[in-house]
Amino acid sequence: MTVADAIRQAAERLSATSDTARLDAELLMAHALGVSRSRMLVTLMREDEPPSFDGLVARRIAREPVAYITGLQEFLGLQFLVTPDTLIPRGDSETIVEAALEVAPDARRVLDMGTGTGALLLAVLxxxxxxxxxxxxxSAAATEIAQENGERLGLAERAQFLTRSWLDAGWSEGLGQFDLILCNPPYVEEDASLDPDVRNYEPASALFAGAEGLDDYRVIIPQLGKLIIAGGAAVLEIGANQAAQVSAIAHDSGFAIELRRDLADRPRALILR
Known part of the structure:
Protein backbone atom coordinates (compact mmCIF):
# COMPACT_ATOMS: atom_id res chain seq x y z
CA MET A 1 0.00 0.00 0.00
CA THR A 2 1.28 3.48 -0.81
CA VAL A 3 1.74 6.22 1.75
CA ALA A 4 -1.19 8.12 0.23
CA ASP A 5 -3.53 5.12 0.46
CA ALA A 6 -2.43 4.30 4.00
CA ILE A 7 -3.07 7.89 5.14
CA ARG A 8 -6.51 7.85 3.56
CA GLN A 9 -7.49 4.60 5.24
CA ALA A 10 -6.06 5.70 8.59
CA ALA A 11 -8.02 8.97 8.45
CA GLU A 12 -11.21 6.98 7.93
CA ARG A 13 -10.40 4.80 10.95
CA LEU A 14 -9.52 7.79 13.10
CA SER A 15 -12.59 9.83 12.20
CA ALA A 16 -14.66 8.10 14.88
CA THR A 17 -12.46 9.39 17.70
CA SER A 18 -10.65 12.45 16.33
CA ASP A 19 -11.85 15.78 14.95
CA THR A 20 -8.52 16.10 13.13
CA ALA A 21 -8.33 12.62 11.68
CA ARG A 22 -6.60 13.50 8.41
CA LEU A 23 -4.02 15.71 10.12
CA ASP A 24 -3.39 13.04 12.75
CA ALA A 25 -2.82 10.42 10.04
CA GLU A 26 -0.41 12.68 8.18
CA LEU A 27 1.59 13.54 11.29
CA LEU A 28 1.84 9.88 12.29
CA MET A 29 2.93 8.87 8.81
CA ALA A 30 5.59 11.58 8.69
CA HIS A 31 6.84 10.35 12.06
CA ALA A 32 6.93 6.76 10.81
CA LEU A 33 8.91 7.89 7.77
CA GLY A 34 11.25 10.05 9.84
CA VAL A 35 10.64 13.17 7.75
CA SER A 36 8.71 16.42 8.04
CA ARG A 37 5.05 16.44 7.09
CA SER A 38 5.71 18.94 4.30
CA ARG A 39 8.43 16.80 2.76
CA MET A 40 6.22 13.74 2.94
CA LEU A 41 3.32 15.48 1.22
CA VAL A 42 5.52 16.78 -1.57
CA THR A 43 7.83 13.85 -2.30
CA LEU A 44 6.83 10.61 -0.60
CA MET A 45 3.11 10.00 -1.16
CA ARG A 46 3.77 7.27 -3.76
CA GLU A 47 6.27 5.41 -1.58
CA ASP A 48 5.41 2.20 0.26
CA GLU A 49 3.76 2.45 3.67
CA PRO A 50 6.32 1.91 6.48
CA PRO A 51 5.62 -1.14 8.68
CA SER A 52 5.45 0.88 11.90
CA PHE A 53 2.55 3.07 10.76
CA ASP A 54 -0.30 0.73 11.67
CA GLY A 55 0.90 0.50 15.27
CA LEU A 56 1.01 4.28 15.56
CA VAL A 57 -2.54 4.55 14.26
CA ALA A 58 -3.69 1.94 16.78
CA ARG A 59 -2.23 4.05 19.60
CA ARG A 60 -4.12 7.10 18.35
CA ILE A 61 -7.35 5.12 18.05
CA ALA A 62 -6.85 4.30 21.76
CA ARG A 63 -6.92 8.11 22.27
CA GLU A 64 -3.24 8.59 22.98
CA PRO A 65 -2.42 12.17 21.88
CA VAL A 66 -0.42 12.52 18.67
CA ALA A 67 2.15 14.68 20.46
CA TYR A 68 2.94 11.89 22.91
CA ILE A 69 3.24 9.37 20.08
CA THR A 70 5.60 11.54 18.03
CA GLY A 71 7.26 13.27 21.01
CA LEU A 72 6.85 16.68 19.37
CA GLN A 73 4.41 19.59 19.40
CA GLU A 74 4.57 22.89 17.53
CA PHE A 75 3.87 26.08 19.46
CA LEU A 76 4.12 29.52 17.88
CA GLY A 77 6.21 28.09 15.06
CA LEU A 78 8.70 26.39 17.41
CA GLN A 79 9.04 22.61 17.84
CA PHE A 80 8.96 21.35 21.43
CA LEU A 81 9.79 17.94 22.82
CA VAL A 82 6.90 16.58 24.89
CA THR A 83 6.50 13.52 27.10
CA PRO A 84 3.69 12.25 29.36
CA ASP A 85 5.45 14.17 32.17
CA THR A 86 4.43 17.45 30.54
CA LEU A 87 1.22 19.02 29.34
CA ILE A 88 1.00 19.37 25.57
CA PRO A 89 1.37 23.04 24.55
CA ARG A 90 -1.89 24.25 23.02
CA GLY A 91 -2.81 27.01 20.62
CA ASP A 92 -5.02 28.60 23.29
CA SER A 93 -1.89 29.32 25.33
CA GLU A 94 -0.45 31.43 22.51
CA THR A 95 -2.72 34.13 23.93
CA ILE A 96 -0.47 34.22 27.01
CA VAL A 97 2.66 34.86 24.95
CA GLU A 98 0.95 37.49 22.80
CA ALA A 99 -0.33 39.32 25.88
CA ALA A 100 3.09 39.14 27.54
CA LEU A 101 4.86 40.64 24.54
CA GLU A 102 2.24 43.38 24.40
CA VAL A 103 2.48 44.44 28.03
CA ALA A 104 6.21 43.88 28.59
CA PRO A 105 8.02 44.34 25.26
CA ASP A 106 11.16 45.51 27.05
CA ALA A 107 11.24 42.79 29.71
CA ARG A 108 14.72 41.68 30.72
CA ARG A 109 13.93 39.04 33.38
CA VAL A 110 11.06 36.60 32.94
CA LEU A 111 9.69 33.95 35.33
CA ASP A 112 7.56 31.06 34.06
CA MET A 113 5.68 29.28 36.85
CA GLY A 114 4.67 25.72 36.01
CA THR A 115 6.88 25.69 32.94
CA GLY A 116 6.23 22.14 31.71
CA THR A 117 7.93 21.89 28.31
CA GLY A 118 9.21 25.46 28.73
CA ALA A 119 7.00 26.57 25.84
CA LEU A 120 5.79 29.88 27.29
CA LEU A 121 9.19 31.02 28.54
CA LEU A 122 11.12 29.90 25.48
CA ALA A 123 8.61 31.43 23.07
CA VAL A 124 8.91 34.78 24.89
CA LEU A 125 12.72 34.62 24.98
CA SER A 139 8.17 17.91 38.30
CA ALA A 140 11.88 17.17 37.89
CA ALA A 141 11.07 15.22 34.73
CA ALA A 142 9.34 18.28 33.26
CA THR A 143 12.24 20.61 34.03
CA GLU A 144 14.59 18.18 32.28
CA ILE A 145 12.42 18.31 29.16
CA ALA A 146 12.26 22.12 29.36
CA GLN A 147 16.05 22.31 29.63
CA GLU A 148 16.40 20.07 26.60
CA ASN A 149 13.99 22.26 24.66
CA GLY A 150 16.04 25.32 25.59
CA GLU A 151 19.13 23.64 24.21
CA ARG A 152 17.37 22.54 21.01
CA LEU A 153 16.15 26.07 20.38
CA GLY A 154 19.50 27.70 21.09
CA LEU A 155 18.17 29.47 24.19
CA ALA A 156 19.88 27.50 26.96
CA GLU A 157 22.26 30.34 27.85
CA ARG A 158 19.30 32.61 28.59
CA ALA A 159 16.93 30.11 30.22
CA GLN A 160 17.37 28.35 33.56
CA PHE A 161 14.97 25.64 34.69
CA LEU A 162 14.52 24.69 38.35
CA THR A 163 12.48 22.04 40.14
CA ARG A 164 10.40 24.01 42.61
CA SER A 165 6.79 23.97 43.80
CA TRP A 166 4.87 27.07 44.84
CA LEU A 167 3.20 24.86 47.45
CA ASP A 168 6.50 24.54 49.35
CA ALA A 169 7.69 27.07 51.91
CA GLY A 170 10.60 29.15 50.63
CA TRP A 171 10.14 28.10 47.01
CA SER A 172 10.93 31.60 45.69
CA GLU A 173 14.09 32.19 47.71
CA GLY A 174 17.00 33.33 45.58
CA LEU A 175 14.93 33.96 42.46
CA GLY A 176 14.95 37.73 42.75
CA GLN A 177 12.43 39.92 40.94
CA PHE A 178 11.12 39.96 37.39
CA ASP A 179 9.73 42.35 34.81
CA LEU A 180 7.35 39.69 33.57
CA ILE A 181 5.80 36.58 35.12
CA LEU A 182 4.04 33.91 33.07
CA CYS A 183 1.90 31.20 34.59
CA ASN A 184 -0.31 28.44 33.22
CA PRO A 185 -1.25 26.71 36.49
CA PRO A 186 -3.54 23.73 37.03
CA TYR A 187 -7.09 25.10 36.76
CA VAL A 188 -9.41 22.21 35.91
CA GLU A 189 -12.17 21.25 38.36
CA GLU A 190 -11.66 17.79 39.85
CA ASP A 191 -14.97 16.48 38.49
CA ALA A 192 -14.70 18.17 35.08
CA SER A 193 -15.68 16.17 32.01
CA LEU A 194 -12.54 15.83 29.88
CA ASP A 195 -11.81 14.03 26.66
CA PRO A 196 -10.04 10.68 27.20
CA ASP A 197 -7.08 12.13 25.28
CA VAL A 198 -6.55 14.52 28.20
CA ARG A 199 -7.84 12.71 31.28
CA ASN A 200 -6.18 9.37 30.51
CA TYR A 201 -2.81 10.65 29.29
CA GLU A 202 -1.84 14.14 30.45
CA PRO A 203 -0.38 14.59 33.96
CA ALA A 204 -3.15 15.09 36.53
CA SER A 205 -0.89 17.24 38.71
CA ALA A 206 -0.74 19.82 35.92
CA LEU A 207 -4.49 19.76 35.26
CA PHE A 208 -6.56 19.62 38.43
CA ALA A 209 -6.84 22.27 41.13
CA GLY A 210 -9.61 21.41 43.55
CA ALA A 211 -13.37 21.42 43.32
CA GLU A 212 -13.53 24.83 41.63
CA GLY A 213 -10.21 24.69 39.78
CA LEU A 214 -9.05 27.71 41.79
CA ASP A 215 -6.77 26.20 44.45
CA ASP A 216 -3.50 27.14 42.78
CA TYR A 217 -4.57 30.70 41.96
CA ARG A 218 -5.27 31.21 45.67
CA VAL A 219 -1.69 30.18 46.43
CA ILE A 220 0.08 31.86 43.53
CA ILE A 221 -1.50 35.29 43.23
CA PRO A 222 -0.83 36.57 46.78
CA GLN A 223 2.85 35.74 46.30
CA LEU A 224 3.30 37.58 43.00
CA GLY A 225 3.73 41.05 44.47
CA LYS A 226 7.13 40.27 45.97
CA LEU A 227 8.35 38.80 42.65
CA ILE A 228 7.33 41.59 40.25
CA ILE A 229 9.37 44.77 39.99
CA ALA A 230 7.63 48.14 40.03
CA GLY A 231 5.96 48.58 36.65
CA GLY A 232 6.10 44.86 35.87
CA ALA A 233 3.25 42.50 35.05
CA ALA A 234 2.08 38.91 35.38
CA VAL A 235 0.09 37.06 32.74
CA LEU A 236 -1.95 34.08 33.94
CA GLU A 237 -3.84 31.57 31.85
CA ILE A 238 -7.39 30.91 33.07
CA GLY A 239 -10.22 28.56 32.23
CA ALA A 240 -12.96 29.93 30.00
CA ASN A 241 -15.38 30.32 32.94
CA GLN A 242 -12.94 31.56 35.58
CA ALA A 243 -12.37 35.23 34.72
CA ALA A 244 -14.58 36.62 37.50
CA GLN A 245 -13.31 34.31 40.24
CA VAL A 246 -9.61 34.72 39.45
CA SER A 247 -10.05 38.48 39.00
CA ALA A 248 -11.56 38.66 42.48
CA ILE A 249 -8.56 36.82 43.95
CA ALA A 250 -6.21 39.23 42.14
CA HIS A 251 -8.20 42.29 43.21
CA ASP A 252 -8.00 41.20 46.84
CA SER A 253 -4.20 41.01 46.45
CA GLY A 254 -4.02 44.58 45.17
CA PHE A 255 -3.66 44.03 41.43
CA ALA A 256 -5.16 45.95 38.52
CA ILE A 257 -6.55 43.46 36.02
CA GLU A 258 -7.00 43.22 32.25
CA LEU A 259 -8.61 40.35 30.36
CA ARG A 260 -7.47 38.90 27.04
CA ARG A 261 -9.51 36.48 24.93
CA ASP A 262 -8.27 33.67 22.70
CA LEU A 263 -9.01 33.18 19.00
CA ALA A 264 -12.34 31.54 19.85
CA ASP A 265 -13.28 34.68 21.85
CA ARG A 266 -13.10 32.83 25.16
CA PRO A 267 -11.56 34.45 28.26
CA ARG A 268 -8.00 33.06 28.33
CA ALA A 269 -5.50 35.38 30.01
CA LEU A 270 -5.50 37.82 32.91
CA ILE A 271 -2.86 40.55 33.01
CA LEU A 272 -2.04 41.62 36.56
CA ARG A 273 -0.18 44.85 37.30
Missing amino acids: HELPEASGVGIDA
Whole structure:
Protein backbone atom coordinates (compact mmCIF):
# COMPACT_ATOMS: atom_id res chain seq x y z
CA MET A 1 0.00 0.00 0.00
CA THR A 2 1.28 3.48 -0.81
CA VAL A 3 1.74 6.22 1.75
CA ALA A 4 -1.19 8.12 0.23
CA ASP A 5 -3.53 5.12 0.46
CA ALA A 6 -2.43 4.30 4.00
CA ILE A 7 -3.07 7.89 5.14
CA ARG A 8 -6.51 7.85 3.56
CA GLN A 9 -7.49 4.60 5.24
CA ALA A 10 -6.06 5.70 8.59
CA ALA A 11 -8.02 8.97 8.45
CA GLU A 12 -11.21 6.98 7.93
CA ARG A 13 -10.40 4.80 10.95
CA LEU A 14 -9.52 7.79 13.10
CA SER A 15 -12.59 9.83 12.20
CA ALA A 16 -14.66 8.10 14.88
CA THR A 17 -12.46 9.39 17.70
CA SER A 18 -10.65 12.45 16.33
CA ASP A 19 -11.85 15.78 14.95
CA THR A 20 -8.52 16.10 13.13
CA ALA A 21 -8.33 12.62 11.68
CA ARG A 22 -6.60 13.50 8.41
CA LEU A 23 -4.02 15.71 10.12
CA ASP A 24 -3.39 13.04 12.75
CA ALA A 25 -2.82 10.42 10.04
CA GLU A 26 -0.41 12.68 8.18
CA LEU A 27 1.59 13.54 11.29
CA LEU A 28 1.84 9.88 12.29
CA MET A 29 2.93 8.87 8.81
CA ALA A 30 5.59 11.58 8.69
CA HIS A 31 6.84 10.35 12.06
CA ALA A 32 6.93 6.76 10.81
CA LEU A 33 8.91 7.89 7.77
CA GLY A 34 11.25 10.05 9.84
CA VAL A 35 10.64 13.17 7.75
CA SER A 36 8.71 16.42 8.04
CA ARG A 37 5.05 16.44 7.09
CA SER A 38 5.71 18.94 4.30
CA ARG A 39 8.43 16.80 2.76
CA MET A 40 6.22 13.74 2.94
CA LEU A 41 3.32 15.48 1.22
CA VAL A 42 5.52 16.78 -1.57
CA THR A 43 7.83 13.85 -2.30
CA LEU A 44 6.83 10.61 -0.60
CA MET A 45 3.11 10.00 -1.16
CA ARG A 46 3.77 7.27 -3.76
CA GLU A 47 6.27 5.41 -1.58
CA ASP A 48 5.41 2.20 0.26
CA GLU A 49 3.76 2.45 3.67
CA PRO A 50 6.32 1.91 6.48
CA PRO A 51 5.62 -1.14 8.68
CA SER A 52 5.45 0.88 11.90
CA PHE A 53 2.55 3.07 10.76
CA ASP A 54 -0.30 0.73 11.67
CA GLY A 55 0.90 0.50 15.27
CA LEU A 56 1.01 4.28 15.56
CA VAL A 57 -2.54 4.55 14.26
CA ALA A 58 -3.69 1.94 16.78
CA ARG A 59 -2.23 4.05 19.60
CA ARG A 60 -4.12 7.10 18.35
CA ILE A 61 -7.35 5.12 18.05
CA ALA A 62 -6.85 4.30 21.76
CA ARG A 63 -6.92 8.11 22.27
CA GLU A 64 -3.24 8.59 22.98
CA PRO A 65 -2.42 12.17 21.88
CA VAL A 66 -0.42 12.52 18.67
CA ALA A 67 2.15 14.68 20.46
CA TYR A 68 2.94 11.89 22.91
CA ILE A 69 3.24 9.37 20.08
CA THR A 70 5.60 11.54 18.03
CA GLY A 71 7.26 13.27 21.01
CA LEU A 72 6.85 16.68 19.37
CA GLN A 73 4.41 19.59 19.40
CA GLU A 74 4.57 22.89 17.53
CA PHE A 75 3.87 26.08 19.46
CA LEU A 76 4.12 29.52 17.88
CA GLY A 77 6.21 28.09 15.06
CA LEU A 78 8.70 26.39 17.41
CA GLN A 79 9.04 22.61 17.84
CA PHE A 80 8.96 21.35 21.43
CA LEU A 81 9.79 17.94 22.82
CA VAL A 82 6.90 16.58 24.89
CA THR A 83 6.50 13.52 27.10
CA PRO A 84 3.69 12.25 29.36
CA ASP A 85 5.45 14.17 32.17
CA THR A 86 4.43 17.45 30.54
CA LEU A 87 1.22 19.02 29.34
CA ILE A 88 1.00 19.37 25.57
CA PRO A 89 1.37 23.04 24.55
CA ARG A 90 -1.89 24.25 23.02
CA GLY A 91 -2.81 27.01 20.62
CA ASP A 92 -5.02 28.60 23.29
CA SER A 93 -1.89 29.32 25.33
CA GLU A 94 -0.45 31.43 22.51
CA THR A 95 -2.72 34.13 23.93
CA ILE A 96 -0.47 34.22 27.01
CA VAL A 97 2.66 34.86 24.95
CA GLU A 98 0.95 37.49 22.80
CA ALA A 99 -0.33 39.32 25.88
CA ALA A 100 3.09 39.14 27.54
CA LEU A 101 4.86 40.64 24.54
CA GLU A 102 2.24 43.38 24.40
CA VAL A 103 2.48 44.44 28.03
CA ALA A 104 6.21 43.88 28.59
CA PRO A 105 8.02 44.34 25.26
CA ASP A 106 11.16 45.51 27.05
CA ALA A 107 11.24 42.79 29.71
CA ARG A 108 14.72 41.68 30.72
CA ARG A 109 13.93 39.04 33.38
CA VAL A 110 11.06 36.60 32.94
CA LEU A 111 9.69 33.95 35.33
CA ASP A 112 7.56 31.06 34.06
CA MET A 113 5.68 29.28 36.85
CA GLY A 114 4.67 25.72 36.01
CA THR A 115 6.88 25.69 32.94
CA GLY A 116 6.23 22.14 31.71
CA THR A 117 7.93 21.89 28.31
CA GLY A 118 9.21 25.46 28.73
CA ALA A 119 7.00 26.57 25.84
CA LEU A 120 5.79 29.88 27.29
CA LEU A 121 9.19 31.02 28.54
CA LEU A 122 11.12 29.90 25.48
CA ALA A 123 8.61 31.43 23.07
CA VAL A 124 8.91 34.78 24.89
CA LEU A 125 12.72 34.62 24.98
CA HIS A 126 12.74 33.77 21.28
CA GLU A 127 10.95 37.08 20.65
CA LEU A 128 12.95 39.11 23.20
CA PRO A 129 16.63 38.56 22.40
CA GLU A 130 17.83 40.76 25.27
CA ALA A 131 15.81 38.90 27.91
CA SER A 132 16.70 35.97 30.15
CA GLY A 133 14.41 33.85 32.25
CA VAL A 134 13.75 31.18 34.84
CA GLY A 135 11.21 28.39 34.52
CA ILE A 136 10.07 26.43 37.56
CA ASP A 137 8.07 23.23 37.78
CA ALA A 138 7.27 20.82 40.61
CA SER A 139 8.17 17.91 38.30
CA ALA A 140 11.88 17.17 37.89
CA ALA A 141 11.07 15.22 34.73
CA ALA A 142 9.34 18.28 33.26
CA THR A 143 12.24 20.61 34.03
CA GLU A 144 14.59 18.18 32.28
CA ILE A 145 12.42 18.31 29.16
CA ALA A 146 12.26 22.12 29.36
CA GLN A 147 16.05 22.31 29.63
CA GLU A 148 16.40 20.07 26.60
CA ASN A 149 13.99 22.26 24.66
CA GLY A 150 16.04 25.32 25.59
CA GLU A 151 19.13 23.64 24.21
CA ARG A 152 17.37 22.54 21.01
CA LEU A 153 16.15 26.07 20.38
CA GLY A 154 19.50 27.70 21.09
CA LEU A 155 18.17 29.47 24.19
CA ALA A 156 19.88 27.50 26.96
CA GLU A 157 22.26 30.34 27.85
CA ARG A 158 19.30 32.61 28.59
CA ALA A 159 16.93 30.11 30.22
CA GLN A 160 17.37 28.35 33.56
CA PHE A 161 14.97 25.64 34.69
CA LEU A 162 14.52 24.69 38.35
CA THR A 163 12.48 22.04 40.14
CA ARG A 164 10.40 24.01 42.61
CA SER A 165 6.79 23.97 43.80
CA TRP A 166 4.87 27.07 44.84
CA LEU A 167 3.20 24.86 47.45
CA ASP A 168 6.50 24.54 49.35
CA ALA A 169 7.69 27.07 51.91
CA GLY A 170 10.60 29.15 50.63
CA TRP A 171 10.14 28.10 47.01
CA SER A 172 10.93 31.60 45.69
CA GLU A 173 14.09 32.19 47.71
CA GLY A 174 17.00 33.33 45.58
CA LEU A 175 14.93 33.96 42.46
CA GLY A 176 14.95 37.73 42.75
CA GLN A 177 12.43 39.92 40.94
CA PHE A 178 11.12 39.96 37.39
CA ASP A 179 9.73 42.35 34.81
CA LEU A 180 7.35 39.69 33.57
CA ILE A 181 5.80 36.58 35.12
CA LEU A 182 4.04 33.91 33.07
CA CYS A 183 1.90 31.20 34.59
CA ASN A 184 -0.31 28.44 33.22
CA PRO A 185 -1.25 26.71 36.49
CA PRO A 186 -3.54 23.73 37.03
CA TYR A 187 -7.09 25.10 36.76
CA VAL A 188 -9.41 22.21 35.91
CA GLU A 189 -12.17 21.25 38.36
CA GLU A 190 -11.66 17.79 39.85
CA ASP A 191 -14.97 16.48 38.49
CA ALA A 192 -14.70 18.17 35.08
CA SER A 193 -15.68 16.17 32.01
CA LEU A 194 -12.54 15.83 29.88
CA ASP A 195 -11.81 14.03 26.66
CA PRO A 196 -10.04 10.68 27.20
CA ASP A 197 -7.08 12.13 25.28
CA VAL A 198 -6.55 14.52 28.20
CA ARG A 199 -7.84 12.71 31.28
CA ASN A 200 -6.18 9.37 30.51
CA TYR A 201 -2.81 10.65 29.29
CA GLU A 202 -1.84 14.14 30.45
CA PRO A 203 -0.38 14.59 33.96
CA ALA A 204 -3.15 15.09 36.53
CA SER A 205 -0.89 17.24 38.71
CA ALA A 206 -0.74 19.82 35.92
CA LEU A 207 -4.49 19.76 35.26
CA PHE A 208 -6.56 19.62 38.43
CA ALA A 209 -6.84 22.27 41.13
CA GLY A 210 -9.61 21.41 43.55
CA ALA A 211 -13.37 21.42 43.32
CA GLU A 212 -13.53 24.83 41.63
CA GLY A 213 -10.21 24.69 39.78
CA LEU A 214 -9.05 27.71 41.79
CA ASP A 215 -6.77 26.20 44.45
CA ASP A 216 -3.50 27.14 42.78
CA TYR A 217 -4.57 30.70 41.96
CA ARG A 218 -5.27 31.21 45.67
CA VAL A 219 -1.69 30.18 46.43
CA ILE A 220 0.08 31.86 43.53
CA ILE A 221 -1.50 35.29 43.23
CA PRO A 222 -0.83 36.57 46.78
CA GLN A 223 2.85 35.74 46.30
CA LEU A 224 3.30 37.58 43.00
CA GLY A 225 3.73 41.05 44.47
CA LYS A 226 7.13 40.27 45.97
CA LEU A 227 8.35 38.80 42.65
CA ILE A 228 7.33 41.59 40.25
CA ILE A 229 9.37 44.77 39.99
CA ALA A 230 7.63 48.14 40.03
CA GLY A 231 5.96 48.58 36.65
CA GLY A 232 6.10 44.86 35.87
CA ALA A 233 3.25 42.50 35.05
CA ALA A 234 2.08 38.91 35.38
CA VAL A 235 0.09 37.06 32.74
CA LEU A 236 -1.95 34.08 33.94
CA GLU A 237 -3.84 31.57 31.85
CA ILE A 238 -7.39 30.91 33.07
CA GLY A 239 -10.22 28.56 32.23
CA ALA A 240 -12.96 29.93 30.00
CA ASN A 241 -15.38 30.32 32.94
CA GLN A 242 -12.94 31.56 35.58
CA ALA A 243 -12.37 35.23 34.72
CA ALA A 244 -14.58 36.62 37.50
CA GLN A 245 -13.31 34.31 40.24
CA VAL A 246 -9.61 34.72 39.45
CA SER A 247 -10.05 38.48 39.00
CA ALA A 248 -11.56 38.66 42.48
CA ILE A 249 -8.56 36.82 43.95
CA ALA A 250 -6.21 39.23 42.14
CA HIS A 251 -8.20 42.29 43.21
CA ASP A 252 -8.00 41.20 46.84
CA SER A 253 -4.20 41.01 46.45
CA GLY A 254 -4.02 44.58 45.17
CA PHE A 255 -3.66 44.03 41.43
CA ALA A 256 -5.16 45.95 38.52
CA ILE A 257 -6.55 43.46 36.02
CA GLU A 258 -7.00 43.22 32.25
CA LEU A 259 -8.61 40.35 30.36
CA ARG A 260 -7.47 38.90 27.04
CA ARG A 261 -9.51 36.48 24.93
CA ASP A 262 -8.27 33.67 22.70
CA LEU A 263 -9.01 33.18 19.00
CA ALA A 264 -12.34 31.54 19.85
CA ASP A 265 -13.28 34.68 21.85
CA ARG A 266 -13.10 32.83 25.16
CA PRO A 267 -11.56 34.45 28.26
CA ARG A 268 -8.00 33.06 28.33
CA ALA A 269 -5.50 35.38 30.01
CA LEU A 270 -5.50 37.82 32.91
CA ILE A 271 -2.86 40.55 33.01
CA LEU A 272 -2.04 41.62 36.56
CA ARG A 273 -0.18 44.85 37.30
